[in-house]
Amino acid sequence: MTASRGEIADLMVVALARMVVAGDVVGVGLGTPIALAAALVARHTTRHGVHVLAGGALDVSGGVESHLRHSRDQRGLTPGFVPHLDSMDMAERQAMTLQFLRPAQVDRFGNLNTSRIGVRSAPTARFSGGLATADVPALLPRVIAYHPDHRPRSLPAQVDWITGSGHGWAGNTRKAAGTVAVVTDLAVIEFVERRGRVESIHPWSDASTVGENTGFELSLPEDAPPTPEPTPDELEALDLVDPRRRRDEEVPDPPGRDRRVTS
């Protein structure tokens, strides 16, 4: 079965959005339209029982593009602006409850790498840096990762560099669960008891494809259900919050190269 960039982006966005619960205050970082769209879709489908803080403004009406505007153009569209130090405090006191992160690698413990491949003094790859990736897994009640190019090097047994520590790390003194799930272009995986468990497989994939493209052993029930297609309400929300499909930008083109176009 084949899937287009758009289908992949749509299903990833709604899969992330479904993990948002009423009352969540979702922080969205720089340059992650899938994360932003997911938070805004959740705000729509929960009928605004969710708040989204992105680009220093809260709940900007008008969707993804409005959140990316300059603040002077947001007057009339947002209830207010949040200085960055205030948002740091919100995270540390858990008034912010959730963040979506897009690392280069996620490993079997949910550890996240947004830093580098290889040694620090002479790496073979240097990513742009994780901003809060190192911080929020230890602060927020939960963090959810996503990766639009599910393959063994993206989901290795062990990340090359632990930028952000994963699920169930020791020493947290509040209810900070760490990275509780990763949504990829193939499946939805939750981290439970320090193990990745496949919750659902996207319609264009199957258990063996997911297993072969993951660098660590998954708990992968034979009867893992398909990830439900976007509902009419979700499709309406997607159109509302991201009519120009900024979310597609994060999916590689061609999606997943040649390994996924036929299942």
Next chain:
Amino acid sequence: MTASRGEIADLMVVALARMVVAGDVVGVGLGTPIALAAALVARHTTRHGVHVLAGGALDVSGGVESHLRHSRDQRGLTPGFVPHLDSMDMAERQAMTLQFLRPAQVDRFGNLNTSRIGVRSAPTARFSGGLATADVPALLPRVIAYHPDHRPRSLPAQVDWITGSGHGWAGNTRKAAGTVAVVTDLAVIEFVERRGRVESIHPWSDASTVGENTGFELSLPEDAPPTPEPTPDELEALDLVDPRRRRDEEVPDPPGRDRRVTS
């Protein structure tokens, strides 16, 4: 010799102002017009090499009354407003350098009492509380006290309650000198090597009056000079910054009751 409330207020203000040095950033608390006038006079006499933060606004032009206005009336008169938490940070990092405090009591070590007389559970007097009196002697490079009613119970050997610790207290890890001086309606006293030393005596007083009205032993040179009268420049500044003489409100009426009207 006699002195009026106005003469006392004027000389106290200029004596305090003379201790301000160019580059000082002076924080002024609530309800202390003598402190405010002194900081503003110093700003004038140093030709603006001093900054005054009072009532949440910086360097309000127009003097004491302007600083007491509501912020909405200060537009056009101030370069800007300072949130209170920012001013706390300024103090702790010593970007604020000086504060004048008006305690109920000052003792031989420069300890300050703005809290109570007697035990905490059933005091015989309870003052309004010291706000930052407990804090700034341990934070700012220096603190200067003033008291417009110099008598033994105001300057006792030991304060009834140490709201703010005095000069030379142990444990300060930065250059926080504590309370370095007290200006009264009789004299200017500096605290040096944990001892009060009379620097000058106001024209309407003399050494024996100062000694008799102080509850602890002073270093009191026989030839202590008179506190210089306000200079023409200082008088001009006094008129500019406090034309309505709000500074007089802090001096008791009649000043010093009957003990000082004749020397």
Next chain:
Amino acid sequence: MAPNPKLVDAFRAAETVQDGDTLYFGGTVLDRKPMELTRALIRAGRRDLDVVTFAGSLEIELLVAAGSVRSVAAAYVGLGRFGPAPRYVAGVKAGGFDDLEYSEWSLLGRLRAASMGIPFLPTRAGTGSETLAIHDFASVADPYSGDTYVALPPLQPDIALLHAWRASPSGHVQMASPPQHLWDIDVLAARAADRVIVGVDQIVSEEAIASIPERTRLFGFEVDMVVVLPGGSWPTSSPPEHDVDEGAIGAYVSSGGEPGTLDSARPS
């Protein structure tokens, strides 16, 4: 959408307060005091309250007169240029409640630790003060220099009660601009508290909030209840709506602290 449950009346707001709660009262000295919410608490008969405020005035007078307080924690209680707070002073002298005097930095530092979500805030402020010693704070060694600092633990009031300019039904709260002195302490206390109740002079639409978003100081998700109380801070100020009613406060002082002079909301 369902009717917004954040909009309640003062009676309902007071009902959610329990005897024995720790309550932060917003406003400073004669500005922005939540007077009408205080009256509602007293009418509801709440007792044994642990009252916290940075700089208290007439709200403390009413609570002390009503016998509602178990302790008062503050860096200042007084009536500003009108002098001492008579009921408060009499209550302290009589030992009617626990007088938990704070230094400014230690009270605000504890609220900051709570709003920052950190376990303690190290500071030099208050070193050597008997006022600080009341609280028996732990000390902490700076792991870099070895020097000793005061470790201020978080203070998380059960409820913060504020009075502000205006809010929307979803609970976005706006304050005057230019900002009134010490406004940010109200925001700090709200972020430190478990729950937040805000009385406002005006309820306005969400669109009105969005038209001047730079004046929003608290967001709906930080506010639990909004009570429409025009003049609810009377006789203290509420910018930009009204200044301090000096006549009313003078009359209170002249009466020797007769709470009846402050009984009703602002006369219109």
Next chain:
Amino acid sequence: MAPNPKLVDAFRAAETVQDGDTLYFGGTVLDRKPMELTRALIRAGRRDLDVVTFAGSLEIELLVAAGSVRSVAAAYVGLGRFGPAPRYVAGVKAGGFDDLEYSEWSLLGRLRAASMGIPFLPTRAGTGSETLAIHDFASVADPYSGDTYVALPPLQPDIALLHAWRASPSGHVQMASPPQHLWDIDVLAARAADRVIVGVDQIVSEEAIASIPERTRLFGFEVDMVVVLPGGSWPTSSPPEHDVDEGAIGAYVSSGGEPGTLDSARPS
């Protein structure tokens, strides 16, 4: 009054920087980068700089291309939607300077500790991260719970270099309103640093500052030098003056990181 010594040109400002200084570069990603001050540093031949920035972009590219840096400390270096920063990435891979990656909270927490004047800031942020471990921060036990926290020590750069909207001769600096995203980090870094140099698009009178005092973000006593540099953040943005010049950044990326494409100030 004597002529105000705060107003200097970029040459004079760069002269006050020493080889080996720790410099904080203001702005975030493609906004408000002090590009013209950076060019002046390079023209002055400054070397062995320890560069700190929360989120760096083209200023880091210029400095790396010029061989001016000894280390780069940042939570992000990249060109935002234009992808990686080519010179920076090549420099890291070649080991050309020390790559002091920070987590967001630990870099900003260190600046906060400095601006708050406290010896360290305790935090849970970054626990378990190898990025945090680079810095070998001490840990501290919460004296109340006994739990262990990271103790972030103050970071006090020798100089903070910022680009802002406008300032007066006495050094009061104003920024756009509504505020641009992450503006407050520039203010934080300025308050943490020993000295502050601000390039501005406009120099205005003290009266102009006082006419909109609520936009003042840094005061004269916090600012050491003001340099009038219209377009001095080009090709990064400077609100409310101009947006990001996407064409110029695209040309830089297309050139494979040719610093000559960024050599001059904003073309008018």
